[in-house]
Each structure stands twice: as structure tokens, then as C-alpha cells.
Amino acid sequence: MAVQTIRWTGNAVRIIDQTRLPNKLVYINCRDVDTLWHAIKELKVRGAPALGVAAAYGVLLGLKDFKGSSSAQLVGRVCEVCDYIGKSRPTAVNLFNSLSQMQALALNNVDKPVAILKAVLWAEANAIYEEDRAVCRAMGKHGATLIKNGMTVMTVCNAGGLATADYGTALGVMYAAKEAGKKFKVYALETRPLLQGARLTAWELMKNKIDVTLICDNMAATVMKTKGVDIIFTGADRIASNGDAANKIGTYMLAVLAQHHGVPFYVVAPKTTFDLKIKTGKEIPIEERKPEEVTSFGLRPTAPKGVKVFNPAFDVTPSGLMSGIVTEYGIIRAPYVKNIHKVLLYDA
């Protein structure tokens, strides 16, 4: 089932260049932080959990040419690299969570020799990668209980193996359901402007022999009404303390349409996608991307020259529109503030 979206080669971060899919499956080696930064910016690697892994490995890349002899210098370098990678894209919190984790570890081990400190950071980045693999499978297992034989499922963007280390969040649920022998069909929204649904999700699901039908985003409502949809799964890029979730643009639309048509709507995301420092979705920074993503296709213009464009890459779905959030610990349901803290912090 799995794709190898990202891995550490010992010398480079090896990623699938997702801008080339589905036409070509091309791997690229990011051998320095700058190359990785641009790969993130240009969506060659994308998806909140995959960005978490990429950020951790990015720190390792930043240490490759470190020639200093003091751990304090090394920690300084870690902080610089974290600061730089943190400026690549603003919305997915997994990226920042990974960077904080790496930085905190460096700071806590500043008294260790350079070689040890490097080894500790290396082990931590690998642990983040391995944890993502395990956590996606755990979410898959919990989420798969929601899929019954014969169901019609809907999803938006790509929350698959290509958005994580190798298995996926929303699509991981579908993989787990298939592994459990369930039969179901999937409608994948193409996800404008960059067509991650058409290019990546359709590719992944077909590769894994799951029955997928591609639709344009504006067809979701009529599919719910005329074909019937039983359940919707999406990923998330950042979830606030109250369960509000930022995810790919179009997710909020889908949640409103789901409510209107009585379709259960689930977000699938690991603990690392939660940002408990913020209370609601209003505090999540939403990346706006360049107009050309909307006004042209490749080099061919598809809109009048100079037209004004609004191109937010994400939107925020209020938790009130959700049936639940599938995590590695199980499915969190309303009341979200209480249950998110109970599950994630064990403090209730």
C-alpha cells in the first residue's frame, strides 16, 4: 500500500517530486536546507505530516556542513535552521511542532559533546519519521471502523501516503478498511487550483486498487444529492484547542455541504497536527499563494491578464460541522475542548 514519500538517505532528504505526478514518478534528493526549503515552498513535498518529517530531516541537512567544535555553536545552528525552515509555509503546524521538538532537544542537550548531540538529533528526526508511520496506521485502524461495506466515501485534496511518511491520514483510513476486506467506492475532489485530488489522490487510490471517481470541486454537492455519499474523510493542517481545523481550501465548503445533506464528516489527523496554544480556528494563519496558480495552467493563461485573484491555500472548518476527529488515540467527538484535552493531554 505504502509509497515512499520521504526518507533520509544519510546524506540527503529523498522525496517524491509531487508536482510531477501523476505523469512521472520522480525522486529528488535535497542535499541542503535551501533545496528542501524550496521543495516545501513549491509543494514538491506537501501534506502536514510529511512537512513535519521534512522539517526534522531539514535540521539534519543544516548540520551536515557544521564545522564548529562547540555544542553551543551547534545549538545555534539548529536554531538558525529551524528559523529558516519555519518561514517556508505558515499553516501546517506539524512543521512547527517538529522544529520545536528538534530545537528543544538541542537546547536540552547543549551540555553533551558535539558528536553525541548530532546523534541525538539524528535519532529524534528518525523517531519523528517512524512515529508518523506508526501513527498513520493507528489512525487508519480507528477510522476504518467507520467504513461499512458498500459505502460511498468522499475526500478532498490528498491526505494520503503522499501527505505523510508513507501511509496517509484520510486515505490511511481507506487503506485500513480495504485491508480489513471492506468494499467501498470513493469520490475524490480534484482540489483546485493545484489539483492534488486529481493528480495525487486518484493516483494513490488507483495504485492501491480502490474504486475512485474523480469530480471537480463544484460537483460535490450534486454528488451528495443525486448519488448519495455515506461519509467524508479529510486531513488537516492545524487543529485548534476547540477542534476547528485548517485544511486545504474547499474543506470548509465540503463540511457545510455535508451538514446540509446529513453526511457524517470526519477529520483524520495525528496529535502533531493539534495546536493547543490557540483557542479557535480564527488564530490559524492562512497562507495565500500567488495568483498564477489560478490564472494559468503551466504557461497558458486561463483568465484575463491582470485580473484580481484571491487564492487562499486553506480554509478553516468549525468543529461544530464535524462528526469527529480520528486520531491515533481513537475518535474524538464533541464536546471538543474537553475531549481534545482529555485525549491528547491525559489531564481530564
Place this chain on the structure above:
Amino acid sequence: MAVQTIRWTGNAVRIIDQTRLPNKLVYINCRDVDTLWHAIKELKVRGAPALGVAAAYGVLLGLKDFKGSSSAQLVGRVCEVCDYIGKSRPTAVNLFNSLSQMQALALNNVDKPVAILKAVLWAEANAIYEEDRAVCRAMGKHGATLIKNGMTVMTVCNAGGLATADYGTALGVMYAAKEAGKKFKVYALETRPLLQGARLTAWELMKNKIDVTLICDNMAATVMKTKGVDIIFTGADRIASNGDAANKIGTYMLAVLAQHHGVPFYVVAPKTTFDLKIKTGKEIPIEERKPEEVTSFGLRPTAPKGVKVFNPAFDVTPSGLMSGIVTEYGIIRAPYVKNIHKVLLYDA
């Protein structure tokens, strides 16, 4: 304000090739029925009212090479041509209404000499064209009363001059509001898969110096929530007796989102778009178009080869989601069955 979307040259139906916009403004002359049929099928000319005009002129094209001497033969030819044009696209009822009108006129005048019969048909087609021009301006005037200074307006697909003889339905309302000195801004949905919003509506509105911002279809919900939208206008391709309206795919989505966000939602359409032979929207045939519209851009694939696609060109918006239907006679509001009949048939 006006564009010359379609006109009769005396020898040909001259249309703007809308598949070339916004990059090139190219006129083509359809000199025979077959060329016109393919222009309709390939959306070189599109929009329900424009299709009504095209169909009427198409009948004239079909008579160009008529060599017979009897009016009965001529009427036979009219019936054949109407039958053929009626197979081009199934959803917009204006096309069928025009064809019925031309055919009925021919049948009612079968006792006239060939030359007179031809002249009668020519006059009827021109009347259909002139009526569209007048009717769009009347709808514009009624609809413009709904736009207040400073409002934010939203629209989908192209219900502009390019969808009619020259002025537009939903966009006609905006042109009339502008002519009345009102200031407002417009969000135009790009309208996948064929981008009529990006290519045609943005082009028309910019040409007419109306403040337009282009968004992808999946951004409409977040624009309503975060930017605020005051009113929505769309066109229609066929309206049932109860007010249910088929229009470009994505319109139903927009109506559901409008209801959720409390945004008034108006359909703008002339009498010729109503199909009082059908009771509800369930009876409207919905055209499904080829998968390639969704899976490729020009010759470049954007989805995996062989992926299944659902590509309905239209959806149906239940009248319960509408604030009203703007017609040339005024704004029709609920209860729709009663008021549609009252306004259109003067029988209440």
C-alpha cells in the same frame, strides 16, 4: 457594455468563438447547420439565451440551400433541421423553445407561398434575437434594484453578454446597476471544468470596468465566511414549474452555501428559460460531458490515465434555496408554483 455574441449576417450565423477567450477575440461564421451544431456542442457558443438565438438562426441556415418549390417541403425541412439542432445539447430549454416556436410558425403557415414562409421564419428568428436583447435589459433593470452601493456580489459561470445576444442575465443585472451609478465588487467563481467564470465572466466584467476578483469554486464558502458576500446572482438553463432551476454545475453548491451563510440567492432568467411542461427539477435532463474536460488541460493530462470521472455539466437548485427569480416581468418570489404561473401565464 454590450458584446456582439451572435448575429445573423444574412448568410451565416456569426459568433464569438468563446473557447478562444480570454486570449483571443475571434469571430467565426457558421455558414451551415452542421458547423453551427458543432459550435454548440463544443461550447463555442453557449449560455441558454444565446442558444435560443442560435437555434432560431440555425433554422434559417437550414433553409439556405432549400431548392424545393412547395411550402410543405419547406416545412418538412424546418422539422428536420429542428430535430437535428435539438440533439446538440439537452439541458438549456431556450434552445428547444426556439425550435418549437420556429417549427410551429412553419406549420401554421404551410399554406403560404415558399417565399412568404421563408420571410416569416426570417422575421421570427430576428424577433427572437431582438427580444433577447430587450428582455435582458428589462431583467437588468429589475435585478439592479437588489444591488445597493458598496455591496459584494458573487456569480458563477458566465451569465453575461456572452451567454445571450449581447447583454446578459446575471451580469446584465450588474451592468444595469453600474449604469445606475452604483458601486459594488464582484467575486467570480472560475467554474470548472471549462473555466467560463475565469475566461468569460472575468473578461466581460473587466471590459466593463466592474471590480472583479477571481476565485476557484472551492473558495466560495470561505469568501462568504471571511470576506462577506451580500448577494448572489446566477443564470439558469431550465426552470421547472415549481422554480427548481438547472444551471451550470456548482450553482446548487453555491445555493446551499448561500443558505448556510444567510446570503440572498437570485436566479436571473427570461420567460424562455422556463419549462412549464415539467413540474420539478427532477425532470430536467442533465448533460454529462466527456471525462477529458476534467482529466486534462489542452493536451496535458492532469489525472492518472484511465481514472473514472463523473462530469455533469449542470446541477439543479431547488427553488426553496432561492430568494427569488428575476425575470423581464419582475422578481418572482415564493410561493413559486403560484407566482410563476401568475407572472408568466397571466392566469391567476
